[in-house]
Amino acid sequence: MNTRTDRFNDVHLHATSVHGWGQTYSQISAGAAQCALSQFSNARIHAFREHINQRVVQHGEAPRGQICFAVPLVVPGAARVQGRAADDKCIFVLQGGDEFMFHMPMHMDMLSITFEREAFERMMSGAPWPTGIDALLRQPVVQVPGHRLAESRRRLLALFNEVIAAPEQVFTPEAEQQVEQAMLGELMRLISDPACDRTQRHGSSSRSFIVEKCHRLTVSDAANAPSVVDLCKRLRVSRRTVQNSFQSVTETNPVYYIRSVRLNGVRRELMSTTPQQLSIGDAAAKWGFFHLSHFASEYQELFMELPSQTQRAVSAPPVRAAAATA
Structure with missing residues (x-):
C-alpha cells in the first residue's frame, strides 16, 4: 500500500497532490492557507483525508473507471455538492468521469474513498444488497441515519489511521484486500440500513x-x-x-x-x-x-x-x- 502525508500552504499544491484526480481548488476566503492531506492507495482503492482552513471551491472531474465516496468528518459551514446542500449527516457519491463542483466551507475535514469500478462491482456482486441501492448510489448526496453515520465514521477513520500510521502492517495482497473489503462493507452497510430512505431525491437548487x-x-x-x-x-x-x-x-x-x-x-x-x-x-x-x-x-x-x-x-x-x- 502506498502512503503519503503532506502539509501545504497553498490550495493549488494540495489539489495537484491528490492522487489520480483532475481538479482545481480555488481559495475564496482571505488568509494564509493551511492544508493537510494524508492518503493511501493501490490499484483498487484510494483513500485520502483532507483538511483546509480556508473556504475553497473544488472543480474538476472524478477519476474515470472509479466510484468515489466522501464522508464529511467536520462541516462547520455552508457546503454544496453538485448543487445540493450538504452537512455532516450525509455522504457524497461521485461516478467516475462526472464533472463536479464542491463548495467547501472553512475548516472542513473530509475522508474520501475511491474504488476501482470493476473491483467495486465484483465486491458488490457477492452480497444480497437491498433493492434500490443502485439508484441511491447515483445520488451525489445521500442522507443517512445520524447514529449509524457516527459509528461508521469512527470505524472508517480508525481503519484509515491504522494504514497511515503503520503501512508496513498492510504489506500482503491479503492484508490490502481486508482493508478494501472492510471500508466497502462499512459504506454499504451504512446506506443499506433500513432507516436510510432509498427513494430519496435531492435536486440541485x-x-x-x-x-x-x-x-x-x-x-x-x-x-x-x-x-x-x-x-x-x-x-x-x-x-x-x-x-x-x-x-x-x-x-x-x-x-x-x-x-x-x-x-x-x-x-x-x-x-x-x-x-x-x-x-x-x-x-x-x-x-x-x-x-x-x-x-x-x-x-x-x-x-x-x-x-x-x-x-x-x-x-x-x-x-x-x-x-x-x-
Missing part, C-alpha cells in the same frame, strides 16, 4: 445553478471575465437574485467570488511557469487584470503575499553537450 453557471462563465473566457451586470443579462435574472444566490451558496458576494476565482487562476499560472516563461503582468492579463497595482493589492489581500513572493516553477538545468571523443 436554483441558487447553486446560478453560482455554478457564473463560475463556468468566468473561467471559460478568463481574460474577459463578465461583470455582475453581464451575468444577470446572460442568466436573465435580477442582480438581487444573483446577490442572494452567492450569499447563500458561497457566503460572499458575486464580485468578491469572481475576483477570487480569477486571482486563483493567476496564482496557478505563476506557480506552473518560470519568470522567463511568463511575467507577472502577462499572467495577470490572461485573467483580466490590467491595472497591476490594484491587482497586486487584491492578490496580497487574498493570499497574504505579493505576486512577486509566490513560488515559481524551477527551470530545468541546461543539458550539457557530451564531450567529443577522438
Whole structure:
C-alpha cells in the first residue's frame, strides 16, 4: 500500500497532490492557507483525508473507471455538492468521469474513498444488497441515519489511521484486500440500513445553478471575465437574485467570488511557469487584470503575499553537450 502525508500552504499544491484526480481548488476566503492531506492507495482503492482552513471551491472531474465516496468528518459551514446542500449527516457519491463542483466551507475535514469500478462491482456482486441501492448510489448526496453515520465514521477513520500510521502492517495482497473489503462493507452497510430512505431525491437548487453557471462563465473566457451586470443579462435574472444566490451558496458576494476565482487562476499560472516563461503582468492579463497595482493589492489581500513572493516553477538545468571523443 502506498502512503503519503503532506502539509501545504497553498490550495493549488494540495489539489495537484491528490492522487489520480483532475481538479482545481480555488481559495475564496482571505488568509494564509493551511492544508493537510494524508492518503493511501493501490490499484483498487484510494483513500485520502483532507483538511483546509480556508473556504475553497473544488472543480474538476472524478477519476474515470472509479466510484468515489466522501464522508464529511467536520462541516462547520455552508457546503454544496453538485448543487445540493450538504452537512455532516450525509455522504457524497461521485461516478467516475462526472464533472463536479464542491463548495467547501472553512475548516472542513473530509475522508474520501475511491474504488476501482470493476473491483467495486465484483465486491458488490457477492452480497444480497437491498433493492434500490443502485439508484441511491447515483445520488451525489445521500442522507443517512445520524447514529449509524457516527459509528461508521469512527470505524472508517480508525481503519484509515491504522494504514497511515503503520503501512508496513498492510504489506500482503491479503492484508490490502481486508482493508478494501472492510471500508466497502462499512459504506454499504451504512446506506443499506433500513432507516436510510432509498427513494430519496435531492435536486440541485436554483441558487447553486446560478453560482455554478457564473463560475463556468468566468473561467471559460478568463481574460474577459463578465461583470455582475453581464451575468444577470446572460442568466436573465435580477442582480438581487444573483446577490442572494452567492450569499447563500458561497457566503460572499458575486464580485468578491469572481475576483477570487480569477486571482486563483493567476496564482496557478505563476506557480506552473518560470519568470522567463511568463511575467507577472502577462499572467495577470490572461485573467483580466490590467491595472497591476490594484491587482497586486487584491492578490496580497487574498493570499497574504505579493505576486512577486509566490513560488515559481524551477527551470530545468541546461543539458550539457557530451564531450567529443577522438
